[in-house]
Amino acid sequence: MTWLITGSVSLGVAAGHWVIPDLWIPYLDLVTTVALCLILVGTGIDLGRQRETWRRLGILGLRALFLPLLVAVGSLSGAVLGGMFLGLPLREAGAIGAGFGWYSLSGALLAKIHSVEAGALAFLTNVFRELMAFVLIPVLAARMGNLVAVAPGGATTMDTTLPLIARVTDADTTIIALVNGMILSSLVPVLVPLIVKW
Amino acid sequence: MGFxxxxxxxxxxxxxxxxxxxxxxxxxxKITLAALFVLLGSMGMQLGASDAVLHSLPTMGLRALVLAGASVAGSVLLVYLFTRLPECLLPGVLKGEKRGDSR
Structure with missing residues (x-):
């Protein structure tokens, strides 16, 4: 999937550079907006229909919010520090960190509401985060504990990295990872615009 | 942002x-996946249409690596530090996560 997605972007870059006439470029913004709305409605439907997970979240109460809270604060602080090191505007670095590994949405959001450059950087950063998560999850589970292994995945712990987490940790951690991913995924469309417009 | x-x-x-x-x-x-590919293709086209963005792609890759590494390090470090807290101070969800508990 990751390769299909990066392939689509690369194909788009090549088409944008060599094939698409300049007159069409302004309409791409409309295409992006409509596609983004469809994705958000689809993601919302997916989140809303998982009643069992939300119920479980209700049973776990505030405790279930603790892990995503730590992951969110850690990601944002890390990204802001990284941004300071690179000389990036802090709001931009923070918004990129608030992608939590959801590269398609964070990239598209920043491209739409901030700048195409920031969108591209968010996309690449969050692709790298997901790839790093795949490498780190088994190592962290073995050396630092199951919960620490959930941290690098961010929002992806509800989908792409969940099977790997299930394989290298236990059932309890897998449920916590699913809830962690759902909460962080719900935060991406809220935090990215909030931070960049702050 | 409202939309x-x-x-x-x-x-x-x-x-x-x-x-x-x-x-x-x-x-x-299926619809979400199709919209995702349309979105990514369209984003790619916007990138490809701008020479300034294209020229900055190699630098951008390096920046992205730093930002991704820093985000991952930040979240791992914070969760790790909290799992090392004494048992009495741990929030319930982190209990039972002491050293050597992982498989």
Whole structure:
């Protein structure tokens, strides 16, 4: 999937550079907006229909919010520090960190509401985060504990990295990872615009 | 920014209020996936159409690596530090996560 997605972007870059006439470029913004709305409605439907997970979240109460809270604060602080090191505007670095590994949405959001450059950087950063998560999850589970292994995945712990987490940790951690991913995924469309417009 | 939250909220409401059949869920997944590819292609085209952005791609790759590494390090470090807290101070969800508990 990751390769299909990066392939689509690369194909788009090549088409944008060599094939698409300049007159069409302004309409791409409309295409992006409509596609983004469809994705958000689809993601919302997916989140809303998982009643069992939300119920479980209700049973776990505030405790279930603790892990995503730590992951969110850690990601944002890390990204802001990284941004300071690179000389990036802090709001931009923070918004990129608030992608939590959801590269398609964070990239598209920043491209739409901030700048195409920031969108591209968010996309690449969050692709790298997901790839790093795949490498780190088994190592962290073995050396630092199951919960620490959930941290690098961010929002992806509800989908792409969940099977790997299930394989290298236990059932309890897998449920916590699913809830962690759902909460962080719900935060991406809220935090990215909030931070960049702050 | 408003359309982002509105679209998401509308989706959550639809998903919660009218649970879809498995066929409906598959259809929603297909539409979302198709929209994702359209979105990524369109984003790519916007990038490719700008010479300034294209020239900065190699630098951008390096920046992205730093930002991704820093985000991952920040979240791992914070969760690790909290799992090392004394048992009495740990929030419930982190209990039982002492050193050597992992498989």
């Amino acid at each position: 982002v939250l509105l679209s998401l909220a509308a989706g959550v409401f639809i998903g919660w209020a009218c649970p879809l059949s498995p066929r409906g869920v598959r259809l929603v997944h």
